[in-house]
Amino acid sequence: MSKQTSSSTKRLIAKLGLVAVGMFGFGYLLVPLYDVFCQVTGLGGYVNKGPVEAREMVVDEDRLVTVEFVANVANYAGWDFKPTVARMRVHPGELYTTTYYAKNLANEAVVGRANYNVAPGQAARYFVKPSCFCFTEQPFAAGEGREMPVTFYVDPDLPKHINTVSLSYTFFDISG
Amino acid sequence: MTVATHAEHHDGPPSSFFKRWFLSTNHKDIGSLYLLWALLMFFVGGTMAMIIRAELFQPGLQVVDPHFFNQMTTMHALVMIFGAVMPAFTGLANWMIPLQVGAPDMALPRLNNFSFWLLPAGSLILLSTMFMPGGAPASGWTMYPPLVLQTGMAFPFMVFAVHILGISSILGAINIIATVLNMRAPGMTLMKMPLFVWTWLITAFLLIATLPVLSGAVTMLLTDQFFGTTFFYAGGGGDPVMYQHIFWFFGHPEVYILILPAFGIVSTIIPTFSRKPLFGYSSMVYATASIAFLSFIVWAHHMFTVGMPLSGELFFMYATMLISVPTGVKVFNWVATMWKGSLTFETPMLFALAFVVLFTIGGFSGLMLAIAPADFQYHDTYFVVAHFHYVLVTGAVFSIMAAVYYWLPKWTGHMYNERLAKLHFWLSVISVNVLFFPQHFLGLAGMPRRIPDYSLQFAEWNMISSIGGFVYGASQLLFLAGVIICIRGGKKAPSKAWDGAKGLEWEVPSPAPFHTFDTPPLVK
Structure with a gap:
């Protein structure tokens, strides 16, 4: 072939190179897409990532839903972290408050933050928290322990076949 | 494209070893380099497999310690996928695509040289991690966080090796697309191209x-580890499951990258030894394109157990099952090609036939795995290991061996030793089934993969x-011997080594001269 690569080949190479670079970017684009997709659909137990207005609604006195509270500590960090009650029987539509207890076992001040997840995923969008300790960073002095409140209600529209909802928190040390 | 008139183009290869092999821009020499490197890595990765099987020979821990076992399973996969199978297909593409489309060389010969030399560089970086503190990556080839972030010194090297091998393959693919789209001989329309060229175009x-x-994805892992990003760290708002989505968005098309060229090879060999044209050429092309398209929308069947909603499970289950339609078209076309043909069973044909039967078994176990509710039982068991070794060893690797035996006469100018090759085939095809078929039973009985020890009830299988x-493993030494003997000598091969063979590559002498098709042939 000739020493000079033909111009049509050069254009083709440039386009293909752009595709490759574009797909590298697409890999990164999947990150926000994934978040948006989960938030819109509530898939994977994603719940609204901030306080929500409590709205007036009719309390469904005939129905009882079990809410289970789970606590995890990430990376074996030095925390004692547990729900004060393990489960509650609640009426959909009624506002409840419960607490989690966290204690810093370390000899220095640390900042913690809780991430949360609702199971089953289908229940996620019906589980509403007007206020939660997980919306903010939680500073702890060395050895300090305290109870942290979470206010929630279960939307009466929760599908009928769901009788148990688990709320799981994972506590992370973010002072790092 | 103008026809070359420079005198240098009509010379043979450069006389200096360094100039010929290190600075080569010749598609045939680069193709040979790819194939030889792939052969070397096949034995390196194979040695790792032997260590795995030695440890699993009996229950309990006797040969290696568990951490080293995990390094072996991880490295075996990475070396075989990125070091052996992909380069072998690229080598075949380099050798055969210009010959099959009547082009004098690849579109970008110097880029071709660069693509090849990135391959040993990346492979050696990957292999060097075995000698680093903390050992080689041991988290499985899928590199899931957070486990992969516990890799020692080897972690950044693994990431860079993946980068380098990736760039090598991307550049090779760009070169192949440019060659196929811009350098075909006059008269060779797209729908007249040999199927090996078609499948490679789609693979590229x-x-x-x-x-x-x-x-x-691996760059995100790298920045998560060293630069404080939290793509996959839940404490910073990330999600480790997202890695699995991104990885398998690559990973599922990747398994078709490893098998589509094999379809092309088998579609070349079966008509040759059936002495009939391929049945359903255009349906083969469309089936290949359909498989490629579907491969982008099925990725989450690798992760049915992460906790997807029912609608997701159903979508990915049905989309996955849909792939068996175009694949079935291919299998039936191969069978129809043989129908009433004058069949002979030289070694390339034997490997191609074994491919059709055994790849189909792998396809069926894939269909079983696609059933989302059943997958909860099979997930991460030896059933999965059996499945993907049927499609990758008796699928991809057998097709590469078929291709090597088929085109060796063209590359070396000598016929290979048919008796030795047949011995290699029969030992391989029997032993590979003894090797992988019992793994179905182990998986269905619940033996997990990637564990160096197991319960006593799994001992016999x-x-x-x-x-x-x-x-x-030992039979592959016969393959090595067969290839070396064929390179060194043997019965002289005619330009058309197989009497039923069709295609431009059989119109040039054997061995193919250093430069071919300086004047493009006319395809009618």
């Missing part, structure tokens, strides 16, 4: 669409599987 598009996504593994 898969490569440039998905390998950059893998590069992105594991021992049988290991024996099959050692025989299969």
